[in-house]
Amino acid sequence: MDIPLLIAIFPQVLLDGLILGFMYALIALGYTMVYGVLEFINFAHSEIFVLGAFVGVEILLGLKAAGVLESLPPFLVLVLLLLAGMAASGLLAVTVERVAYRPLRGAPRLVPLISAIGVSFFLQDAIRLFESIWNNAFNLVYPSMDQLNYRFELTETMDVPVKSLVVIAAALLMLWALHLIVNRTKVGKAIRAVAEDQPTASLMGINVNRIISLTFLIGGAMGGAAGVLFGVQYSVINPYTGFIPGIKAFTAAVLGGIGNIPGAMMGGLVLGLLEAFSASYLSLLTGGAFGAEYKDIFAFSVLILILIFRPKGLLGEVVRERT
C-alpha cells in the first residue's frame, strides 16, 4: 500500500466529495420538502433537475451562437443560467404538481407515487424528443468558459478549478437563502405549518394549495440550480442524466431524515463524501481487487448501517420532537 499517495490525494478527494455532496444536497431538498408537506416521494424530481441543466446549456449555446459568450463576464453568465434554470425547473415542478398530483390528493398513497413515476418517464422522453428535433443531438455539451476553467495548482496532486469553487459557493448561497425563507419569513412559517398539520393550517387561514405549489416551486428551483451546476461541473448531459443523481439525492434525503431540510443537506454531503472516498480509495486500499466501480456498494452499505442504527435518518430525531 502506498501510504504517501493516499495522503497526497486526500485534499483533492475531499474537494471532489464536497462538490458532489453539495450537488446531492440541492437535489435532495426537492425530495425532502415535498415529502414534508405531502408525505410522498416525487420521483419526477430527477427530470425537474435535468430540465435545469438543459435550459442552461440551451442558453449557453444560444449565447455562443450569437457570438456574445466571450465578451460577457462568466460570473454574470452563470448567474443568468442559474436564474433561468431555477425559473424553468420551478415552474415545471408547479405544473407537474397541478396536473399529475393535485387531482390525486385524496387517493391512497401509492397512486400519486405511480403517477410520479409516469411523469418521470414522460419528461425524460419529452426532453429527448425535443432535443433530437431541435438540435439533432442526444448528448449536449456545455461550452467551456475559459475563466471558469482556470486552475489554482496548490500541490502536485491538488488543484482547484475556479468552477468547483463557484459550484460550492453557489450551493452554499442557495442553501442559506432557503434556510432564511423557511425559518425567517411568514411564507416559511406557513410551509412549516402545512408540513405539520394541513387541516389545522387551513383553519388558521393558510391557503394550503398555494403553499403546496410554493413548496414545489422552491424545491424545483433548487433542483434546477443543481442541474445548471451539474452541467457546468461535468460538461456533458443527456436526457437520462438525471436518473442516477436523482436516486442518490433521494437516498441522501432518507439518510438525513426525510422531510427534514437540514437533514437533506447533511445527507447529501455525507453521501457525496462517502462516494468520493470509496471510489478513489477502494482500489488503492485493496490493491486493485475492488475497483472504483464498487463505490456505490460501499457507500450504500454504510448507508444501510446508518439506517439500522438510526432508522429515522441522521437528523430524524428533530422531526419526532416537532410532531
Added chain:
Amino acid sequence: MKHRSYWRLVVVASALVALAFPAVALAGQAKGTIKIASQSPLSGGQAALGEGIKLGTQLAVEQLKGPVEKLGFKVEFVPYDDQAKPDVGVANAKNILADKDILAVIGHLNSGVAIPSSEVYKDDKLAMISPANTNPKITDRNYLSVSRVCGRDDVQGAVGAEFAKGLKIKSAYVIHDKTTYGQGVAEFFRDDSKKLGIEVLGFEGTEEKANFDPIITPMKAKNPSLVYFGGIYDQMAPFFRQTREKGVKSTFLAPDGADSSDLTKIGGKAVVGMYYTTVAGPVALYPKAKKFSDDYRGKFGKSPEPYAAESYDSTAIALKAIEAAIKGAGGKAPSREAVAVAVRKTKHEGITGSIEFDEKGDRKKAGYFVLQVYSENPAQWGDNKLVKRLDIAPPPLKK
C-alpha cells in the same frame, strides 16, 4: 334503402378490386421479396456511429440491388435499432429470424450486442456480416453464419501498444467501460504493453457517464505518461475532457471506439492531438471510396461516419452472396444456410480494398490504422492525420 346500400356495396367492392389489382399484378411479376436487415444503435448516445452503419447499408442496397432484382426478386432494406443494448439486440434478432424474407444482417456496432444476437442468428444459419465488431470472440466461436470485414481487438490492442512504445511511453494508465468490447481491447492493450516493458500503473473499469473525478484523482497522483481508454466516444469524450480540465498532461490513446466526429463535439480542445487506433480507415484514404463518399453526402447531407464504408462493403458482399445462392438454387429463393455458405466463398473488390474471409470469418488481410485528432471542429473529423497504417492477417483459429 335496401337498394341504396346494395349499390354502395357494389361501388366499394369494385373500388377495392381496382385498388388491389395492380398490387396483385406487381406481385405476380416477382418471385418474392428478399430483405437485408441492419442492426445498430439508432437512438441514444452512440447513434452517430449506428446511423452511419444504417445509411451505408441503405445506400448499398439501393445502388447494388440490380443483379438480384434481375433474377426476379424485390430487394428491400429493413433497419433495426439495437440501442447498443444486448437485450434489445437479441429481441430484434428474434424478430429478424421470424421474418423469413430476411437473408442477411449487417451489424452491429457493439461487440457486446453482436455476440448474443449472433447466437440467435446462428439457430437458422442467418448470415451476419459485421462492419465494426472487433472483439475476437465474434469469429473465434467459429460460426458459419458470422463474418466480419474489419480487424480484431487482439491485433488492435497490440498495434496500440507498439505505437505507444514507439512514442517512448514509459508508463500507462488503462481505463475501460466494462463492456465486452471496451474491457476486451483494454486487456489486450494492457498485456501487450507489459510485454513491451511499459509499466501499467492502473487498470479500472467504470460505467459512469458524467462524474469521473474519483477515477481521475488517483490516476493524476500516479502521473502516467499515457492514458488509454477502452470504450466508446460518448463516455470517452467527457472522461478525457475532465482529465485535461484537472490538469493531467498525459498523452491520450484509445481504440476505434473513439472514431466519431462526436468525440470532438463533446471533448473539444481536450481531445485535439490525441491518438486512436482504428480498424476503419478514414474514407479519404481509400481511392475507390470517393464516389461512395460523394453519393453519401449528396443523399444524406452529411459526411459518412466511420464504418459507413465498411457497411457498404458488407452489404455488397451480402448481395453478391444472395445472387450466387439464387443461381445455385436454380433461380428460386435460396435458403439462409446457402447464403451464409456463399458469403464465405465471396471474393469482393470493395471500396475499402479487396475482401476475402478465412475459415472462421475474419477478413484475410485487415487494415489497422493509427490516427491523430486534428481539430476541435467536428466537421473536420475527416482531416485527422494518419500516423501509421498496417495490414495484418488475423491469428489462426485456436483449438
